[in-house]
Amino acid sequence: MTPAGTRELEQLWREAAPRVLAALVRRYGDFDTAEDALQEALLAASRQWPDAGVPDNPTSWLITVASRRLIDQWRADSARTERERLLAYQTPPDELVGAPADNPQAGTDDSLPLLVLCCHPALPPPAQVALTLRAVGGLTTGQIARAFLVPEPTMAQRISRAKARLRQVGARFPLPPAHELPDRVAAVMQVLYLVFTEGHTSTAGTGLLDVSLSGEAIRLTRRLHRQLPGDPEISGLLALMLLTDARRAARIGADGALVPLAEQDRDRWDRGQLAEGIALIEAALPSGPVGPYQLQAAIAAVHAEAADAGHTDWAQIEALYRMLAGIAPGPMVTLNHAVALAMVAGPAAGLEMLEPLLADRRLRHNHRLPAVRAHLLELAGDRDQAQQAYTAAARLATSIPEQHYLHARALALGAPGRQA
Template sequence: MPERHVEDLLRRLAPQVLGALVRRYGHFDTAEDAVQEALLAAATGWPEEGVPESPRGWLITVASRRLTDLLRAERARRHREESVARWTPPDGWLAPAADRPASDSDDTLILLFLCCHPALSPASQIALTLRAVGGLTSTEIARAFLVPEATMTRRISRAKRQIRASGVPFGMPPAAERAARLDAVLHVLYLVFNEGYVSTSGPTLYRTELSGEAIRLARLLQRLLPKDAEVAGLLALMLLTDARRPARTGPDGALVPMAEQDRSRWNAEQITEGVALVSAALRTGPTGQYQLQAAIAALHDEAPSAEATDWPQIVALYEVLLRIATNPVVALNHAVAVAMARGPRAGLELLDRLADDGRIAGDHRMYAVRAHLLERAGETAAARAAYETAARRATGLAQQRYLNGRAARLG
């Protein structure tokens, strides 16, 4: 199997294997170390030796053995040789995945709620889940949070220690506690999806293994909580956004902006499902941020052309969203919608108000939006300079190429 396929397979299996180990033995941080070593062994061996018949079972076996070694070493350091000698794993612990009954959530969803334990701060909940369940690197998570990488690394390490110290059993939390963790779980899935749909680093624009996993987990969550309007809203948002993916790049892999996309290539089944989900969710309420974002996505997807988009309605939805979500990215998108509905100058005025927001002021998206609006306003030289600045600040190669191309087109 090619290395790229092995990498994709390991990324999908990693949270399932970690969940299986934490369920059996606890020791969240040590289990993650063991899983990482098993993944490394697979990444170096499988491309040449072939993928085993049960790759999940193979990884659980190797990671369990390594976990045993790590736990024994830890106990030895604590002078508990006698306890270690008597410690044996439970019967059947090496059974491959195919020989065990599989739950619908394959432990990944339980791992998701574990990472959102109330002992952790909201920021730590999200960071740990992105690391353990989403498979993102500390660098990618830091970019998602708009914080320095060193800060994020410390946050993740501290969260692992708190999970270990909490002694919480591995299992789905009771209904009341589950509700308290749900906001963090939804935010985590939202960030994982976004990282997959617009990759912050690397040569490609998107990483389908991440966006696909986020959609899979959102489906599991919606099955668990079918009456929760925000869960349905998030799943709808993902489906409606992902439906455009086939048209987002040209034959050469270059980014194609939405206004120039071939809408016949959008996934009609996903659009139909997403529209039905958000329509039902908005009727049941209360209305939350994911439902509003899904409603905005639905207006884009249902428009027969870019020119026919209902921008005034999108502006109105963003203004409702801004009242419940103080997010600079939402404010940036609102500025774009206002520019499309009322002209580029109106949008540029809103951008000026965001200039002092340290969370996004230096982000490449601010410069890219400014460049686009300046171009629409006829300020070619200023637009070219803004595109060039945006390209320098972008970390994804696809975005860099697109932005440099827009700058070059302006002479």
Template sequence: MSGSTEVEGLLRTYAPQVLGALVRRYGTFDLCEDAAQEALIAAAQQWPTDGVPDNPRGWLVTVATRRFVDLVRSEAARRRREDAVALATPDSELLARAADEAPGSDRDDSLSLLFLCCHPELSPPSRIALTLRAVGGLTTAQIAAAFLVPESTMAQRISRAKQTIRAAGGSLALPGEERTARLAEVRHVLYLIFNEGYTASAGEALTAPELSTEAIRLARLLHRLLPEDTETAGLLALMLLTDARRPARTGPHGELVPLAEQDRGRWDGRLVAEGVELISRTLPRGQVGPYQLQAAIAAVHDEAETAGDTDWPQILALYELLERTGPNPMVTLNRAVAVAMVEGPAAGLALLDELARDKRLARHHRLLATRAHLLELLGEKETAAEAYREAARRTTSAPERRHLTERARRLG
């Protein structure tokens, strides 16, 4: 591992701990987040050449606190609010409390910080952006690049999110009921981050690996902090089992390779084994939720040596259960494929006809692509080709568009 890669890994690990320490002490999320980011940037510039300090967390907290003091003074100069924070706590006391140089001073507020970034007043895109920056340690430029938006746009989104949390009086301390309710939001944000990384919604690249990798890292963190939460374990297992297929998802020229056509020898066996073990250990422990069921479906796919060996009746049964526990149009769409594989394409198409009446999915390219695939299985090549072409027109992903267009071309 190179020095810069090692430093980047350390900074990702310590980012939420440093910000959490500052927010716990001073409570001003926006200023604390800015200060923590400046400390991370300073470390990224200095550590590769000067070496990693003996106590990297203490170094970061100390530097971040100095930056915080500077920011408070700047705020005071502009808005005459120094009495509210800086004068109430002398500089010497700020730095003494911030040093955290004792080895035992290692309280980890990462979980609380995840909850804070998923504040109910924030929109889902804002929760994602703030989580990636505050807990993931990604820079604004990195987040903007991953989501294919200008850096200025992402900076405004993050700034508004911090202002919203400040106005709402968000803090690291949450009542038990609110923590339980917000845990579902935390999981959902990590799920969205992973999905955007595994199949980018727009752009030339099929995937954005840095997002999926970060989602897995944060899911591991959440599972470590909440080991008894079965849905968190299910979410992590789902990510591992899905990401294991990444090496086989694209061909030599970046083209999309469907699951049934992938070279399973290229799948990451280590991730498959870890995901299967985790979901096998989790399922018997309590109430089964949507993430556990999706992980179980992914495990059935991953354990099949070939596409022809896939246990479709088991997958169909799992989708039927998933539709009862977490119904949504995408689940029904996937169940239609399983129905087609068990009962025949005509049965799957009948289910798609029902879905076409759902306004949330009626014009979605995946509904059309699925219809095209089932029509192709029925031998209706001309109708299938037109459905593929229409799906290609509606997708915003360049790799998916090329794949669908090529499918149509093959059918003539």
């Protein structure tokens, strides 16, 4: 056992939880009860580890405790007596959670099979994404709700119904046959993209980045790419992640403040990741139908290839966003397209593109619309309207670094002091 602080413990729990859940689902089959047992194990860890120290193998410890909770639950249920007897006969609990070195459940990474299970065709796509973000990505229900632009109670119901549906259809844990895997790829990719996005720019909390989430998304995407190396959209997704993550070190200043793309020190960008991402997208684009992840990766590649912000090929970026809006329209695409258009045709054109979004209910509580609008108003020289928009964006932002950045922009334009 080794001592650990609260933040370190929370990090351990979140990193271990998806693997523990995957091991429990693989062994015991029922997703819902496995997740309940995991939550009880995490509660036990929160009580014991701060004083007793972190076990040498936290994942194995959590599997042990969660397995015992499941066995105890089944023993208390007279209707499951025969199932419990058979399970105990096949694999005694102490053998299941034996020494870490001999424990296949703790040592095997079942994250990708769990992700594919959550993307079962019996679930509608929004439920697939929500459930896998919760189970594999470790995001809270609130974080997932913000990513989907829906209220948190709505998302909680969606996740609950998804788990019930998996139980109803008797969904099995192992990866489906190779010929079935492509049918689940779209939902899997969306999940991985949203997990990465949450790690790249956290929607809440004091930190801008959550490297554990973005790193896990990249790792799982690499595994998916190895499973289906000929899929150009998977290549595009991996390229997009690598090209975006390559800028991570330059996105935070020495004081911890957010640094926008135009002001980043490009010498701090990870050249290895940039080269890998550019090679992936250059190989993917000619190989098949062009999808949204390939187009986003191509946009990131154009930014990566510019020696500095002043040499960015905004005309090419605007054309790529136009293509993206044609095949995957959405408010976030429009926001980014408006910025590119402003750089090509002037801020008035960008502001005109934003006008329809002002009535979009999905963006009512999202800070990105007023933030982009503030930026374009500032480019247009309308300081009063820009500072009001920056202040409005800061009120809506749930990430502390983004709040600070937006307040600073407002103050720089002569806005009143920081507001709560």
